[in-house]
Amino acid sequence: MTHRILILGGTTEARQLAGKLAAGHSVMLSLAGRTESPVAQGVPVRSGGFGGADGLAVYLKETSIELLIDATHPYAARISANAAQAARMAGVPIVALRRPGWEPVEGDRWTQVDTTGDAVQALGPAPRRVFLALGRQEVAAFDAAPQHHYLIRSVDPVEPKLAVPDATYLLARGPFREAEERTLLQRHGIDIVVSKDSGGTATYGKIAAARALGLDVVMVHRPALPEVPSAATVDQLADMVDHLVEPAAERGV
Ligand code: NAP
Numbered sequence: 635m636t637h638r639i640l641i642l643g644g645t646t647e648a649r650q651l652a653g654k655l656a657a658g659h660s661v662m663l664s665l666a667g668r669t670e671s672p673v674a675q676g677v678p679v680r681s682g683g684f685g686g687a688d689g690l691a692v693y694l695k696e697t698s699i700e701l702l703i704d705a706t707h708p709y710a711a712r713i714s715a716n717a718a719q720a721a722r723m724a725g726v727p728i729v730a731l732r733r734p735g736w737e738p739v740e741g742d743r744w745t746q747v748d749t750t751g752d753a754v755q756a757l758g759p760a761p762r763r764v765f766l767a768l769g770r771q772e773v774a775a776f777d778a779a780p781q782h783h784y785l786i787r788s789v790d791p792v793e794p795k796l797a798v799p800d801a802t803y804l805l806a807r808g809p810f811r812e813a814e815e816r817t818l819l820q821r822h823g824i825d826i827v828v829s830k831d832s833g834g835t836a837t838y839g840k841i842a843a844a845r846a847l848g849l850d851v852v853m854v855h856r857p858a859l860p861e862v863p864s865a866a867t868v869d870q871l872a873d874m875v876d877h878l879v880e881p882a883a884e885r886g887v
Pocket residue numbers: 642643644645664665666668681682683684685686687689690705706707709710711712713714716768769830
């Protein structure tokens with residue numbers, strides 16, 4: 635049966651899921667609209683915020699959405715909270731695509747911290763050569779530790795630039811393979827990597843490369859996310875769609 639589905643995206647998996655579901659359903663993919671040149675998504679896309687949970691609830695009702703899928707990045711905590719609340723308000727079933735986080739393995743030298751601010755502290759007082767693979771929104775916190783050299787990689791330019799004397803900026807979009815990451819870390823003489831626990835394979839290359847080179851990693855934990863039904867993979871979630879929509883429809887919600 636064909637359903638009207640809204641996918642909150644901004645991730646590779648959201649795009650894959652949208653492509654897969656579009657074969658049998660009416661799918662709209664929603665992006666925050668922050669990335670300057672987003673990759674082509676291959677399905678109908680709307681862009682920009684909804685105006686909080688209230689705005690999203692209105693959108694769900696006005697467009698007769700039957701299933702809301704939160705396939706946003708695990709660090710996009712606000713939109714995930716809004717999605718859970720809006721689904722409740724609109725009486726629309728919700729499911730999240732939550733890729734599992736990474737686990738440290740033999741040879742990893744991780745320091746695990748809760749926030750970006752804690753990551754800054756974890757670098758310590760002595761100057762280090764730091765690879766920040768965090769995304770442009772979080773790097774500002776490192777202004778507080780100007781003694782380090784920073785290599786900063788982001789999809790869009792970091793604006794404003796860090797107020798530190800020694801920073802190199804790199805624009806690139808993943809996936810990043812281990813061999814390339816190893817070359818990058820060596821070329822820049824990096825001795826510590828700061829990373830989110832993004833999970834998945836697309837950005838794991840730097841973690842594997844750090845392990846191979848015996849480098850320290852500061853791993854920033856995921857934020858708390860709302861408790862909603864979830865699936866770990868695109869295929870798992872795609873298989874759940876009919877079960878999620880039909881009970882709600884039968885209840886006359
Ligand atoms: P956030 O802090 O959780 O959300 C901030 C606001 O942006 C939301 O309140 C919402 O505005 C709007 N928004 C976010 N995602 C949206 C979407 N898919 N469709 C429509 N509006 C959206 O999110 P963020 O951390 O800034 O991330 C923004 C986007 O980038 C997300 O789509 C996320 O999947 C993607 N992304 C984030 C990261 C990361 O590390 N945070 C990494 C890769 C990709 P309103 O309240 O006005 O609706």
